[in-house]
Amino acid sequence: MYSNSELAGLIRDDAVHRSVYTDPEIFELEMRRIWGRAWIYVAHESQVPLKGSFFTTTLARQPVLLVRQDDETINLFFNRCAHKGAKVIEVESGRAPVLRCGYHGWSYEVDGRCKHVTGGDAAYKASGYSRKDPCMGLQKVPGVASYRGFIFASLAPDAPDLRTWLGATATSIDNMVDRSPEGKLEVTGGVLRYHHDSNWKFFVENLNDMMHAMIAHQSSAQTARVMGKELFPDDPNPPAEIQILSPFAENTSFFEEMGVHAFDNGHSYSGGKTSIHANYSGIPEYEEAMEKAYGKERVAEIFSLNRHNTVVYPGFTLKGAIQTIRVVKPVAVDQTVIESWTLRLVGAPEEMLRRSILYCNLINSSGNLVGPDDHEAYHRLQNGLTTDAGDWVSMGRYLGNEEPNDEGGFSATGSSDMVFRSQFKAWKNYMTANGAGD
Ligand code: FES
Ligand SMILES: [Fe+2]
Numbered sequence: 044m045y046s047n048s049e050l051a052g053l054i055r056d057d058a059v060h061r062s063v064y065t066d067p068e069i070f071e072l073e074m075r076r077i078w079g080r081a082w083i084y085v086a087h088e089s090q091v092p093l094k095g096s097f098f099t100t101t102l103a104r105q106p107v108l109l110v111r112q113d114d115e116t117i118n119l120f121f122n123r124c125a126h127k128g129a130k131v132i133e134v135e136s137g138r139a140p141v142l143r144c145g146y147h148g149w150s151y152e153v154d155g156r157c158k159h160v161t162g163g164d165a166a167y168k169a170s171g172y173s174r175k176d177p178c179m180g181l182q183k184v185p186g187v188a189s190y191r192g193f194i195f196a197s198l199a200p201d202a203p204d205l206r207t208w209l210g211a212t213a214t215s216i217d218n219m220v221d222r223s224p225e226g227k228l229e230v231t232g233g234v235l236r237y238h239h240d241s242n243w244k245f246f247v248e249n250l251n252d253m254m255h256a257m258i259a260h261q262s263s264a265q266t267a268r269v270m271g272k273e274l275f276p277d278d279p280n281p282p283a284e285i286q287i288l289s290p291f292a293e294n295t296s297f298f299e300e301m302g303v304h305a306f307d308n309g310h311s312y313s314g315g316k317t318s319i320h321a322n323y324s325g326i327p328e329y330e331e332a333m334e335k336a337y338g339k340e341r342v343a344e345i346f347s348l349n350r351h352n353t354v355v356y357p358g359f360t361l362k363g364a365i366q367t368i369r370v371v372k373p374v375a376v377d378q379t380v381i382e383s384w385t386l387r388l389v390g391a392p393e394e395m396l397r398r399s400i401l402y403c404n405l406i407n408s409s410g411n412l413v414g415p416d417d418h419e420a421y422h423r424l425q426n427g428l429t430t431d432a433g434d435w436v437s438m439g440r441y442l443g444n445e446e447p448n449d450e451g452g453f454s455a456t457g458s459s460d461m462v463f464r465s466q467f468k469a470w471k472n473y474m475t476a477n478g479a480g481d
Contacts, residue, residue: 047474063470065376070375073474080473081208083102084368085196090136099134107120108142113154121182126149131144131151139153214450219361221337222345224335234383242379243373250313251351263416287401299458316347326392358373366395367402370382437460440459444456
């Protein structure tokens with residue numbers, strides 16, 4: 044069992060101990076102390092649109108059940124029957140007037156109260172329980188809050204205010220929502236689930252690793268660049284596939300200039316003034332709808348924010364400019380599932396959604412180009428760190444070169460390790476805070 048000082052000793056200013064990626068005991072502690080304390084993304088409100096709509100997912104590996112209430116509010120329950128503990132709802136989503144357990148048939152109102160005990164209440168009279176006792180109903184997750192349609196939950200009863208905790212990353216969510224002419228998003232289509240045989244932190248770090256793209260994605264993105272030049276030499280608007288893939292093989296100075304930005308609680312984003320999403324062809328019908336809704340000046344402001352990946356540490360990541368989110372689901376110390384969801388900009392032409400879906404398929408899917416390059420890198424990291432070649436993983440690039448930014452965080456050149464240092468500062472805070480959940 045690690046003491047707090049032993050855990051703190053795994054994080055140096057310029058390096059972390061390899062066991063943070065490889066030790067199953069540390070992974071179990073992370074589930075309680077990081078994933079059990081932070082705000083964790085659950086779902087988008089559009090996934091439970093009507094009274095009785097439900098959506099099932101996991102929170103720090105625990106099954107949970109999100110249900111739209113009669114008064115339009117949302118409740119989040121542990122997905123566990125009060126009888127013998129079976130998962131009450133097994134399917135991912137649907138709509139039901141009552142929630143019924145498939146094992147012995149106990150049923151629950153959508154607000155979690157026990158509605159029916161099989162065989163009637165009299166069976167429990169001698170043991171002193173009544174259907175009305177809270178322990179006979181579904182149990183609520185302690186913290187649930189929503190920010191502009193994105194629902195987060197916390198297993199900690201004393202979680203901080205969500206908006207405050209999000210800090211500057213809330214403006215990445217704002218920018219995604221503001222890109223809808225109606226200021227509204229909807230999760231559309233299914234989900235891409237991509238199983239990785241690697242620790243969750245490799246993915247979370249890599250999203251703001253500006254040094255790997257032109258190397259790890261050379262075979263996919265450079266090929267797209269070459270093909271684009273050969274097949275569409277004078278076309279300023281080559282097919283969207285070429286436009287989406289090519290920037291991943293931009294040169295070093297492009298990624299250095301995009302920059303990285305780190306904040307409290309381990310949050311970060313890359314890009315801002317520019318990103319790999321900055322130069323897609325315009326869609327005139329969309330631009331017209333936006334200008335009609337917000338006016339030229341405000342639209343220019345919305346479109347000028349070009350962030351690449353935003354990481355809401357530990358497990359929610361988004362790309363505002365292309366309307367996709369990726370959700371991290373740790374499974375074991377060396378097993379992680381990444382979910383990719385696409386959002387529709389309500390009021391925007393269908394072409395915008397088609398571009399987001401194309402992006403998700405090309406970049407985030409297990410069966411396509413860019414994501415598998417990254418997965419191969421995480422696979423090699425997980426394997427390389429099993430060797431006896433050394434215990435420390437380097438995080439010292441451009442140590443101390445960061446500058447304060449006007450959002451209350453720090454900014455650095457793209458290939459700086461600053462974001463990783465910031466994530467592990469948060470990691471250490473969560474893992475060693477008083478009152479740790481054990
Ligand atoms: S476990 Fe749910 S009714 Fe028995
Ligand atoms: Fe990558």
